[in-house]
Amino acid sequence: MRIFTAAMATETNTFSPIVIDKRAFEASLYAPPGTHPDTPTLCTAPITVGRRVCAARGWTLIEGTAAWADPAGLVARTTHEGLRDEILEQLRAALPVDGVMLGLHGAMVAQGCDDPEGDLLARIRTLVGPEVAIFAGLDPHSHLTAKRVAAADVLIAFKEFPHTDFVDRAEDLWRLLADRLEGRIAPVMSVFDCRMIDVFPTSRAPMRGFVDRMIAMERGPVLSLSVIHGFMAGDVPEMGTKVIAVTDGDPALGARIAADLGAELFANRGRHLMPALTxxxxxxxxxxxxxxxxxxxxxxxxxxxxxxxxxxxxxxxxxxxxxxxxxxxxxxxxxxxxxxxxxxxxxxxxxxxxxxxxxxxxxxxxxxxxxxxxxxxxxxxxxxxxxxxxxxxxxxxxxxxxxxxxxxxxxxxxxxxxxxxxxxxxxxxxxxxxxxxxxxxxxxxxxxxxxxSAGKPYPNDPATTPYRHVRRDIWPICPDPFCDQP
Structure with a gap:
């Protein structure tokens, strides 16, 4: 098997005045092919875990560029397009491949592009064709767009906040990719839109118990469950909380599970965030x-x-x-x-x-x-x-x-x-x-x-944040986004 892997990740606060350019990636992590260190960054664990998995199986791992910038404002257009095209050229040179494994964040926004990850995934799908497996890891503080879901076979987000499980989730991705390539599973994704903006720390109830139960449900045909928390500082059209269920060829089961989990999250809206003092x-x-x-x-x-x-x-x-x-x-x-x-x-x-x-x-x-x-x-x-x-x-x-x-x-x-x-x-x-x-x-x-809660350098109240692009039928902007009225 020949697997291509790369990473392109940052988290964009669209209200931040700090523009991310190439130097911001170089200050945090810019690793051309083969130069990624042995230790992962938050979003590059698929590369370091992939080295171990491929070595054990005798597979060929072709490493592309890994780039991570600490969160800030919009990514400069030339920086985004330069990194994207760099990775695409590396993949083109590596063809044919059996699979593509990406480390993404999921909340990147660039000048002129609301969905850089969706753009990258769609271009990769065009390059490799419909049969090649495309898997990617995401930070839960991201935006799950329809473009990403259409282009990828499997998307898995960290379950924990704090994100102590980023290596564990990379191992999940590689385990499922191996099962997919060796014909043991036929993964399909189902998504439920919770129509809400919230913060979900897993170090306290109710989210702690929710994540524990979600992990316990991952057995049999239920291959993976993820909650995309959303990133409230990203003013993009598809921002918000969503649930991903990956099943073994059973999208109806996945849809039911994702809807049940999403309804539970919505029922607890506003109760997840820790109380704050002045x-x-x-x-x-x-x-x-x-x-x-x-x-x-x-x-x-x-x-x-x-x-x-x-x-x-x-x-x-x-x-x-x-x-x-x-x-x-x-x-x-x-x-x-x-x-x-x-x-x-x-x-x-x-x-x-x-x-x-x-x-x-x-x-x-x-x-x-x-x-x-x-x-x-x-x-x-x-x-x-x-x-x-x-x-x-x-x-x-x-x-x-x-x-x-x-x-x-x-x-x-x-x-x-x-x-x-x-x-x-x-x-x-x-x-x-x-x-x-x-x-x-x-x-x-x-x-x-x-x-x-000291000052407001971060837009922390979605009910009053001056969004320009976020949909209006989403809680707390809309008190009841699931009502039938327009």
Whole structure:
């Protein structure tokens, strides 16, 4: 068997002013054929798992380019088309192939193209013909378009949020691809549109039990079940929550299961997201805790959702309440980092940092700071992945420490702090910029976890977000999208 594999992935916040160009991919991951590292990124696990699977079976794996950029705004047209055409040319050179395995995110939006993944899949289908198996992995915070479903044989999304299972889902993809190529199954996809916009953390009820039951249902003719959560910061026509059921040649069964699961999600709409505190409430509660560390999640200034990650709202509140022993990880400010590197470790300098990217991110901080640590290649762990966030600087002032970073990344793991010389267990308060991906790694060490809604750098209320392209017959824009009235 000859299998072609490649990855083209990023998550586009269409409200973000930060345009993604080729340099953004190069800063995160741009790996031409054969140069992908042994460890996967979030969306490239199909490549690293594929190496192992194909080696064990004696199959030929032809690797194309793998590209991942940390989430931001629209992808530049030349960057999108350049990466797309690069992969298509590599596939054309590899023909004939028996299968195509792709690592995608699913929420990419480019200048002039609302559906880059659908465009890529459709072009691949045209190249390889109707008989070649096309499988792809997706992030659940994506947009499941009709074009993608028509072009692919199997689409599987991560089940967990935080996405701790991205390698597991890649293994599912390869297992089903092997069964398909060796004639044991004839997979078909069925999709149910839940007509809703919501957030579905699987670290808490009701989504925790829902995912556990979904996994238990994957047996016999039910090959795979996925929930596409949707990505509320993507203003595209087909945004929203959907359920995918992959069955062994039984689309009617798949349709029934997808509809039942989708109806359950819709019945719980608005109950999935974790409760959030205001900045003054979160800081006061963390400050009152008898022991630390208490984790405050700045949930809407999340670079993993396409924001800059430079909001200072919680930092200003810490200062206002006179908190000491807090460490902020991170505030994105490449200029401030450059100034800290020029001054050197141990230097004391006047510094203005933060709140440069957009409204509703607070005000820049002006302080005389000490440069406590510098790391030109700072990175943190995320499961089997390594996530760069450096060059980075750690500064201290007024009893508070702040990690300033150059490469935007949300807080996934306590190694964010240890990479900069901080013992997270010794801190009273740890502030991280993440909606929920941090939870799996921080829950074992945190005395308490507080979710804080601080400002609106991210469009977090779909009922009032000024969408231009999102359909109107979707909850909460429409109170009852399943009513029969127009």
């Amino acid at each position: 900045p003054d409430q979160a800081v006061a509660r963390a400050r009152a805790a008898p022991t630390g560390p208490v984790v405050i999640a700045d949930m809407w200034d999340n670079p993993g959702g396409g924001t800059a990650g430079d909001a200072t709202v919680i930092l200003h509140e810490l200062i206002a309440q006179g908190v000491t022993g807090a460490v902020i990880g991170t505030i994105w400010d490449p200029i401030a980092v450059q100034l800290c590197f020029a001054a050197g470790e141990g230097a004391e300098i006047p510094l203005r940092f933060g709140a440069k990217s957009a409204p509703d991110t607070g005000a820049p901080v002006d302080a005389r700071v000490r440069v406590l640590a510098l790391n030109p290649t700072a990175e943190m762990r995320f499961g089997d992945s390594r996530v760069p966030f450096g060059p980075a600087a750690r500064i201290g002032f007024a009893g508070v420490e702040v990690i300033l970073n150059t490469v935007r990344a949300q807080g996934f793991d306590p190694s964010l702090f240890t990479a900069m010389g901080v013992d997270p267990m010794a801190a009273r308060i740890l502030v991280i910029k993440s909606t929920n991906h941090f939870h799996a790694a921080f829950a074992p060490i945190a005395k308490d976890i507080l979710y804080c």
